[in-house]
Amino acid sequence: xxxxxxxxLQGLNAVNLFHSAVYTRQTFDYIRxxxxxxxxxxxxxxxxxxxxxxxxxxxxxxxxxxxxxxxxHQAVRKAGGHVLHxxxxxxxxxxxxxxxxxxxxxxxxYIDNLRELLLTIF
Numbered sequence: 727x728x729x730x731x732x733x734x735l736q737g738l739n740a741v742n743l744f745h746s747a748v749y750t751r752q753t754f755d756y757i758r759x760x761x762x763x764x765x766x767x768x769x770x771x772x773x774x775x776x777x778x779x780x781x782x783x784x785x786x787x788x789x790x791x792x793x794x795x796x797x798x799h800q801a802v803r804k805a806g807g808h809v810l811h812x813x814x815x816x817x818x819x820x821x822x823x824x825x826x827x828x829x830x831x832x833x834x835x836y837i838d839n840l841r842e843l844l845l846t847i848f
Contacts, residue, residue, distance in 0.1 A: 727761050730847075732810070733802070734769035735794065747797045754805040765847055766807030768798040773816050775825025810843050812836060 733753060735746060754766060771791050777784055799809050812835070814820050820832030828836060 728764050730765045730767060730844075731757050731761070732767040732769050733757075733798070735771055735798070746794045747801075750794075750798050750801045754801050754807070758805050766802050766805050767810055767843065768795075768802035768807060769810045770795045770798070770812055772812060772814055772828075775816060775821060808843060808847060810840055812839055 733750070735750070750768075757764060757766060771794060773788060773791065777787050779787055795811075799811075802809060814828075814832060814835065818832075820829055820835060821827065822829050
């Protein structure tokens with residue numbers, strides 16, 4: 727039985743808000759039923775400089791990404807879980823040149839936040 731289950735929806739899933747919300751609730755319900763002692767963690771979908779969509783849709787996708795994160799926070803907390811929230815924005819300089827992947831500094835910040843969350847759980 728897993729001790730911790732982290733749920734991370736890739737950024738591309740943020741496009742379909744309804745599907746993501748339903749999928750997230752169903753996933754948490756299933757994990758909670760199958761593994762009642764497992765600790766659930768929602769990992770926020772991070773912003774990006776570029777998405778697999780026309781550039782004029784980026785603002786809409788970012789709004790949906792934030793909304794999916796809110797729904798994920800609600801679902802995991804309802805299931806007794808935790809949230810790995812990362813305070814990373816597009817002006818922070820924490821991304822690689824591709825605008826999608828975190829830089830070494832961004833990855834260090836990500837890992838530090840994960841470590842802090844784990845320490846509060848245990």
